[in-house]
Amino acid sequence: MPNRIKQEIDRLKSERGAVILAHSYQPGNIQDIADFVGDSLELSRIAASESAELVVFCGVKFMAETAKLLSPDSTVVLAAPDADCSLAACMSGDDLRQMKNRFPGAEAVIYVNSTIDLKSEAWSCCTSANSIEVVEAAPSDEVIFGPDRNLGTWVAENTNKKLHIWPGGCHAHSGADIRDLREKKAEWPDARVLVHPESPSVFLWEADQVLGTGGMIKYVKNSTADRFIIGTEEGMIYRLKTLFPDKEFKAAGNIVCPDMGYTTPELVLKALESRGNGIEIPAELADRAAAAVRRMTQTG
Numbered sequence: 001m002p003n004r005i006k007q008e009i010d011r012l013k014s015e016r017g018a019v020i021l022a023h024s025y026q027p028g029n030i031q032d033i034a035d036f037v038g039d040s041l042e043l044s045r046i047a048a049s050e051s052a053e054l055v056v057f058c059g060v061k062f063m064a065e066t067a068k069l070l071s072p073d074s075t076v077v078l079a080a081p082d083a084d085c086s087l088a089a090c091m092s093g094d095d096l097r098q099m100k101n102r103f104p105g106a107e108a109v110i111y112v113n114s115t116i117d118l119k120s121e122a123w124s125c126c127t128s129a130n131s132i133e134v135v136e137a138a139p140s141d142e143v144i145f146g147p148d149r150n151l152g153t154w155v156a157e158n159t160n161k162k163l164h165i166w167p168g169g170c171h172a173h174s175g176a177d178i179r180d181l182r183e184k185k186a187e188w189p190d191a192r193v194l195v196h197p198e199s200p201s202v203f204l205w206e207a208d209q210v211l212g213t214g215g216m217i218k219y220v221k222n223s224t225a226d227r228f229i230i231g232t233e234e235g236m237i238y239r240l241k242t243l244f245p246d247k248e249f250k251a252a253g254n255i256v257c258p259d260m261g262y263t264t265p266e267l268v269l270k271a272l273e274s275r276g277n278g279i280e281i282p283a284e285l286a287d288r289a290a291a292a293v294r295r296m297t298q299t300g
């Protein structure tokens with residue numbers, strides 16, 4: 001990144017009381033300029049605790065919306081305004097309303113990778129880091145879970161609750177090819193295999209650990225192993241290499257989220273300059289969606 005852009009970002013950041021949040025799937029040059037890099041749960045908690053005038057979010061739309069729900073007095077700008085999530089588009093509020101009619105008495109736990117409309121219908125949101133804990137905490141024996149089928153299947157295997165799972169999926173994780181993972185395991189037979197629960201079940205069966213991105217960082221930190229095969233979006237490899245330069249990491253497959261790659265340093269600078277594209281939450285949905293997201297940040 002040209003030095004001029006970096007200096008201008010730093011200057012505007014302090015001038016405008018801004019904080020830059022970046023998801024662990026962001027490109028390396030964006031992770032490098034962020035004040036905080038983390039998973040959805042970590043960034044949500046930071047958004048709730050920081051009282052920044054301006055939050056520049058480097059990620060996709062639902063993440064910036066979540067930050068705005070938790071930090072309603074801040075101006076929250078998504079650096080790459082077109083960055084959206086294929087998984088969030090899989091299930092609508094209407095879909096959930098229909099499921100509730102079909103399964104009366106079942107509370108809804110909705111993955112944070114979702115629209116505001118869907119969140120507003122949920123008992124609680126969850127992230128991959130606390131999905132099992134949130135489902136366990138739901139005050140019903142049956143739980144509606146969406147929009148991710150792979151995550152829901154994994155949660156169902158790890159709780160005693162009966163789950164009704166919406167059949168949505170993330171294009172990046174769902175398209176992963178198990179033959180790639182097997183090839184990497186053959187190349188590095190001594191490596192520990194860490195896989196994100198949005199991946200297809202067959203990946204989970206062949207993993208040593210099933211973890212969200214924050215869990216992967218904790219696991220690597222505490223592990224005596226030197227090599228790791230990582231089954232999640234490729235931005236995570238950069239994050240792990242930065243945090244643990246003495247360990248080796250290899251992607252389990254070609255898991256790339258195009259929307260995560262939309263953010264550039266130039267767009268971050270533009271967001272700081274213009275404060276444009278500020279996230280707005282429809283007033284009639286804000287309170288209920290915020291309650292579901294707050295419950296998520298307080299669980300697990």
Ligand code: SF4
Pocket residue numbers: 060084085086087088113170171172173233257258259260
């Ligand atoms: S990796 Fe998948 S779930 Fe995450 S933002 Fe991209 S499309 Fe959405």
